[in-house]
Amino acid sequence: MMKDQTIRQQIIDFLSTQEMSAKQLSQALGLPEKEVHGHLAHAARSLNAGNNRLIIRPAECRQCGYVFENRKRLTKPGRCPRCRGTHLHQPTFRIGR
Ligand SMILES: [Zn+2]
Secondary structure: OOOHHHHHHHHHHHHHHOOEEHHHHHHHHOOOHHHHHHHHHHHHHHHOOOOOEEEEEOOEEOOOOOEOOOOOOOOOOOOOOOOOOOOEEOOEEEEEO
16 A cells, blocks of 8 residues: 555655546546545645646636636536536646646
């Protein structure tokens, strides 16, 4: 079992070099997606102390193109408020300035 600090450092290392969704992170780390969200939130807070920050590309509806701009939460939305579609691009994350 990895220590939380190790997991968060791995998340930071991944997202410093590529853009990934929570699902991709969960696969890369071998952790359930719901645990990834908690670590992401914590990693984002610890980044606030430095120069870099967590950059979130918001979720987007594949059916109508609606962008969930105002959604600052890290978890994925379940349904499009415009067309009610459920085929959504998950939000992706990277670390940069
Ligand atoms: Zn839609």
